Amino acid sequence: MFTSFNLLAGIDFKTKTIEIDETSVKLQIWDTAGQERFHTLSVRYFRGAHGIVLVYDITNTLSFENIAMWMKDIKSKAGEDVEVVLLGNKCDKEDERKVSKERGEKVSIDYLSISEYLS
Numbered sequence: 001m002f003t004s005f006n007l008l009a010g011i012d013f014k015t016k017t018i019e020i021d022e023t024s025v026k027l028q029i030w031d032t033a034g035q036e037r038f039h040t041l042s043v044r045y046f047r048g049a050h051g052i053v054l055v056y057d058i059t060n061t062l063s064f065e066n067i068a069m070w071m072k073d074i075k076s077k078a079g080e081d082v083e084v085v086l087l088g089n090k091c092d093k094e095d096e097r098k099v100s101k102e103r104g105e106k107v108s109i110d111y112l113s114i115s116e117y118l119s
């Protein structure tokens, strides 16, 4: 279970402790808003991150097009060793898909297709 704190409008902070190879690992997860009005604020949290998960909505072309902007910011503001994963969300809505799997896969980072509802 996640312990969740809503620090500011547009930023959620969650912690979770998991076991990996009998070692206890505490995850700190910053959930920043994708909306334009929170963009500058969200980018501040890139610095010091070990991993960044970018999520777009497969039924919304604009949300995919925004990924390029986020990648640019990650390149300039996050550390060089940061791991980036791209998730195409809402794959339960295949009939409403606007962004092809191929477009998602063309972005040169790890790509996965997911659904919050089918997990």
Ligand SMILES: Nc1nc2c(ncn2[C@@H]2O[C@H](COP(=O)(O)OP(=O)(O)OP(=O)(O)O)[C@@H](O)[C@H]2O)c(=O)[nH]1
Pocket: 032, 033, 034, 035, 089, 090, 091, 092, 093, 114, 115, 116, 117, 118
């Ligand atoms: N069908 C479907 N709906 C989803 C899925 N994931 C999220 N939603 C819906 O999409 C809407 C937005 O979800 P949020 O989790 O608020 O999205 P968000 O990316 O955190 O939004 P921001 O933080 O404002 O950028 C909600 O109505 C969710 O119920 C999914 O996998 N499938």
